[in-house]
Amino acid sequence: MDTTAGLRKSDMNPNPFVQFDLWFKDAEKAHPNNPNAMTVVTAGKDAVPYARTILLKGFDEQGFVFFTNYESPKAQQLEDNPRATLLFYWSNLDRQVNIMGMVEKVSEEESDAYYHSRPRLSRIGAWASKQSQEIPNREWLDNRVDELNALYQDKDPPRPPHWGGYRVKPYRIEFWQQRPSRLHDRFKYSQLPDTTWQIVRLSP
Numbered sequence: 001m002d003t004t005a006g007l008r009k010s011d012m013n014p015n016p017f018v019q020f021d022l023w024f025k026d027a028e029k030a031h032p033n034n035p036n037a038m039t040v041v042t043a044g045k046d047a048v049p050y051a052r053t054i055l056l057k058g059f060d061e062q063g064f065v066f067f068t069n070y071e072s073p074k075a076q077q078l079e080d081n082p083r084a085t086l087l088f089y090w091s092n093l094d095r096q097v098n099i100m101g102m103v104e105k106v107s108e109e110e111s112d113a114y115y116h117s118r119p120r121l122s123r124i125g126a127w128a129s130k131q132s133q134e135i136p137n138r139e140w141l142d143n144r145v146d147e148l149n150a151l152y153q154d155k156d157p158p159r160p161p162h163w164g165g166y167r168v169k170p171y172r173i174e175f176w177q178q179r180p181s182r183l184h185d186r187f188k189y190s191q192l193p194d195t196t197w198q199i200v201r202l203s204p
């Protein structure tokens with residue numbers, strides 16, 4: 001994948017989801033390890049921007065979906081302020097994508113479907129972990145996993161009510177590609193009130 005040739009506005013698909021899909025497919029080839037890893041930034045009542053890595057689990061014209069614990073700090077921040085920024089950096093391609101959007105929970109059905117596609121131990125883990133809470137030691141966590149494994153011995157663990165997905169519905173997406181001498185190519189897509197997308201070039 002040669003990304004050194006530069007980007008013209010005419011290279012950019014008018015639909016940012018199609019453009020993201022093209023770049024994501026390139027990233028899957030160039031980054032065998034977690035091409036879907038993204039930095040997710042949220043800010044709640046204290047206005048502090050909190051960042052963490054999350055795996056993108058799906059995207060379409062409705063938005064970008066990830067799964068997590070609904071009682072985690074990020075979930076509380078999203079409750080207080082349902083906005084997020086998603087940031088991808090694909091170093092082997094010298095590309096960055098920055099997505100800003102409004103956030104909502106995915107449907108129960110969508111969370112169930114994804115939860116049940118996960119390996120059994122990951123499903124147990126979603127029950128075992130009180131995400132981001134302080135715990136006494138590793139043994140405490142391992143014991144919880146043992147207890148939950150015994151509880152669901154011959155059963156399929158159901159999805160915990162505190163675990164599910166969020167969808168980031170973008171209103172702004174920026175595609176960035178590196179060029180020599182820091183004179184990068186950048187295109188910003190902004191959603192207009194009639195839901196069409198305006199594309200402008202930004203200075204590096």
Ligand SMILES: Cc1cc2nc3c(=O)[nH]c(=O)nc-3n(C[C@H](O)[C@H](O)[C@H](O)COP(=O)(O)O)c2cc1C
Pocket residue numbers: 034037050051052053054055056066067068069072073074075131132
């Ligand atoms: C590569 C990678 C992928 C991760 N993917 C997820 C994920 O999909 N969902 C999740 O809840 N946490 C994921 N984490 C853990 C988060 O970074 C974070 O520690 C956790 O969600 C707690 O965040 P919070 O305290 O801000 O709510 C991942 C971490 C790494 C390094």
Ligand SMILES: Cc1ncc(COP(=O)(O)O)c(C=O)c1O
Pocket residue numbers: 055067068118122
């Ligand atoms: C706590 C947590 N939840 C979810 C995920 C991602 O989902 P999955 O385990 O279904 O790949 C990760 C990935 O690292 C994670 O650390």
